[in-house]
Amino acid sequence: MSSSNEPAAPGDLLERVDTPALILDLDAFEANLAALHGYAAARGVRVRAHGKAHRCPALALRQIAAGAAGICCQKVGEAEGFAAAGIDDILISNEVVDSPKLARLARLARDVRLAVCVDHPEAVRALAQACTDAHAQVDVLIELDVGQGRCGVRDVGEVLTLARAIADAAPVLRLRGLQAYHGSAQHLRAPGERAASIAAASRRAAQARDALEAGGCACGEITGGGTGTFAYEAASGVYTEIQPGSYALMDLDYRANGADLAVPAMRQAIGVLMSVMSVHRTHAVLDGGLKAVSVDSGAPAPRLSGWRVRGVSDEHTVIEPVDRSAAAPAPALGSRCMLDPGHCDPTMNLHDHVVACRGDRVEAVWPVLARSASR
Amino acid sequence: MSSSNEPAAPGDLLERVDTPALILDLDAFEANLAALHGYAAARGVRVRAHGKAHRCPALALRQIAAGAAGICCQKVGEAEGFAAAGIDDILISNEVVDSPKLARLARLARDVRLAVCVDHPEAVRALAQACTDAHAQVDVLIELDVGQGRCGVRDVGEVLTLARAIADAAPVLRLRGLQAYHGSAQHLRAPGERAASIAAASRRAAQARDALEAGGCACGEITGGGTGTFAYEAASGVYTEIQPGSYALMDLDYRANGADLAVPAMRQAIGVLMSVMSVHRTHAVLDGGLKAVSVDSGAPAPRLSGWRVRGVSDEHTVIEPVDRSAAAPAPALGSRCMLDPGHCDPTMNLHDHVVACRGDRVEAVWPVLARSASR
Incomplete structure (x- = not known):
């Protein structure tokens, strides 16, 4: 000791x-990384490992070494901690609305490739102001509520309103695409239920993407998907990136899910x-x-x-x-x-x-x- | 900020x-301290405030200033943290069985008045060894299971066995008395149920005390009682000390308890x-x-x-x-x-x-x- x-x-x-x-059982952790990142690579979907699951920079660095394109997290404080460990591609897959936090976010964006989610025009304006003040540029994802009923906008009209607000704030803000995570689908026990939920989420995301592109806004990224559903986002033809976190660690709740075909346990x-x-x-x-x-x-x-x-x-x-x-x-x-x-x-x-x-x-x-x- | x-x-x-x-709402916190410590002082029962509730040395110091005789806590690490803040009378109201932890405990006992609980003869021997190695003396309370079914011995015979083991380890160990906390009584919603539980706990504690004293072991202290029941321990004529912690902070679970007569809210x-x-x-x-x-x-x-x-x-x-x-x-x-x-x-x-x-x-x-x- x-x-x-x-x-x-x-x-x-x-x-x-x-x-x-x-x-942490390193053999199991490394096997999980090999399984998940191998699965995603074979299907051509990018993995952004969710650092909220562990909040441990050492683990995030190993996920990136295993193939993750970057990490995501929920808080500016997490992003600061991961950036301090040398991680340079971070998505805050969440809304940030308070001025002091936005100022920290903008400062961090001068050092790393940083993105954040929005679901309200006021938040877009406050974010743009913080970036202007800090001489920083930030990528923005519009969060779409694809079924969870938590954050995110539900209507395509709201997506377009946000896209216009982001475009108005160029060049300090740049639309990267859509955050479309379906949290409540992760622990539906039957694989068929999860598949159906993500099929519906994918349809919503595709509609929003099409509306954005019809409106002249490029929507390069559709990101979402957790440990319970990533196979369905990966196979959707809609999502470009998945965000699993618990896969590396696991817990009883995820182990209670029914197994998906072709997905490594x-x-x-x-x-x-x-x-x-x-x-x-x-x-x-x-x-x-x-x-x-x-x-x-x-x-x-x-x-x-x-x-x-x-x-x-x-x-x-x-x-x-x-x-x-x-x-x-x-x-x-x-x-x-x-x-x-x-x-x-x-x-x-x-x-x-x-x-x-x-x-x-x-x-x-x-x-x-x-x-x-x-x- | x-x-x-x-x-x-x-x-x-x-x-x-x-x-x-x-x-922390300081007005409410100070009112709670005045209410609890005034109540106890009027009834001649000593208060040992439970530091596990907050783990915050600044709050513990204010509890002592308001009348607490000292604090209790559950872990050696907590005791170390409270001692570092200048608190010099600490009861670890819990068992400690691992050698490295016992070594830390014994070192700490050289600096502050420290007590710890036991419920197994092996633990008494390991504690005595650690104290001998560190040239330290520690007070010991025998934990009596007065109804919770967690730690503590249930039979008077086991109490006497432990008392003999402690006596055999004099002078490094010294029997202070009995730890007799009834955790599962704290959230019985009806005051009458809580009163009945503590009446039964008090009878068990008195039996153990009488057996100890009949066996020639002084049992100066009977300590226990939390925020849900302290009025009953205070009125028992058996308990010499109460150990409430949540009273200073409060939560929804304690607020759902039915009110006790004469106990300040x-x-x-x-x-x-x-x-x-x-x-x-x-x-x-x-x-x-x-x-x-x-x-x-x-x-x-x-x-x-x-x-x-x-x-x-x-x-x-x-x-x-x-x-x-x-x-x-x-x-x-x-x-x-x-x-x-x-x-x-x-x-x-x-x-x-x-x-x-x-x-x-x-x-x-x-x-x-x-x-x-x-x-």
Whole structure:
């Protein structure tokens, strides 16, 4: 164990990592990168890996080395963190509306190829002003709501209004195309449902693209698609770029999806390592809770045959035998237990470091961006 | 707005704080401290404020100034962080079993009055070894499971076994008494249910105390009780110390409890400030999500009359009118919206700083302990 606030040091045995700690299985991570980027390359679709999933520059650099054209993220703070690590092609796949944030965004755009989404004419004007003030140029994607009902405009008329506002702000703003991510399709369990959702999303995106081009606006890019649906965007003939993030890490929620034909199965690459801190006849208690693993998409699952999670509180996870009548051997006090998280993104965000392991050895300890990257 | 990674600077207007940000209403916080510590002082029960609720040394120091005898926390990393801020009476109200953590704990015990809980003889031996190695002395509380079914021993026989192991490890270990916290009683909604649970917990604690004293072991302290039940521990005649934490901050889950007679109502002191980043006919989107507010105890609630949360995803909270037929005025793009969190502890943990406001002005920006305090 390291003497700093890092939970481990290179060369440590996995079973000696201080807990709770976020563990990355490098073999699984690398296999996921090879599978996804190979799949996309064979189909001629560009991959922009979503850095919100991990907020870890070291992982983003490896995704780019594996074939990603760049990364996307949701926040100016994330973009600043990734840029500081040397990543020079970043899409903020989200709206940014506040003046101080827009000023930071414009400053960053002087150093890297940067794009951001808009869904309101006021935001276009504020972005243009920030870029003018900073002598910066930014690419803009109009976010289209293709079914999620969150951000983005729904009507082609609104798309054209935004395109005109962007054109009016040339040369500091330049229309790159459409952001068309369908978030709520990602966890539809049946592949057929996901396929149908993305077919509908693709039709909407194509209509908007055609309207833009009929209006004299080039729409070079249609980007979207996550770990649950990227095969359908890639095959759509409409999307030019996909934005998967969780594929590199995986979680129980994505693993509960029904498998898609021809899409390689991704391996569980992250886990939360905890120690057994209290043992009882009926249960055992692990030394991490809500501050170490996110439960918004359900409880984590212990990699301990015959055991399941009974409850998660701030600093404890209680596990119990699945079958109380069968005598599952209780884990020893102080022994380690790995848990698969329900949802990878907010779980990564609970840790300062990711401990990258090759088999049972720590190979590296990589920082995760500070919590202030949320701004 | 500050140019550092802090979301604000003293003197800023609340409406200019960068978002998402964790806001502390100082008037409400101070009123909660006055109410709780006045209540306890009038009843002659000592308060050990639970620092796990906020992990913020600046708040802990104010709790001590308001009358807390010291603080408790769950992790060695938290204890180190609070000690570094000058807090010199700390109870780790939890088990610590791993050798590197025990070594850190023993080192810390040379500098501050430190206590820790045990529920297994092996842990007593490992703790004693660490203290011997560090030439340190630590107070020990035997954790009694008074109904939660998590950590702690259940039988008086086990209590006596642990007391003998602690006595055998004198002088490096010294028995202080019993940790008897009933976590699952905190959110029983009816005051009568909470009263009955704590009556049962008090009987168990008194039995264990009597057995210890009959066995020649002084049991000076019986500590436990949280924000939902402290009135019952305080009135029990058994507990000598209460451990509330959330009282200072509050959340929706505690506010859903039925009120106790004679217990002052605590005010909502923390909120998560977000900005409206996207507006639509049917909904609006705020610029914070699962990485800014915890949803383990339910969705947050916007302080925006006629609006409610529809959904929370990684970086977005979607709000909608409660009554779609009534025309609730939509919030303006870029305007601020404060949300009350469902659960204060893991929400605090999602932020690097707490922005302390007096009315609509920022008075201070205080750091929250690093995520590595979980170890």
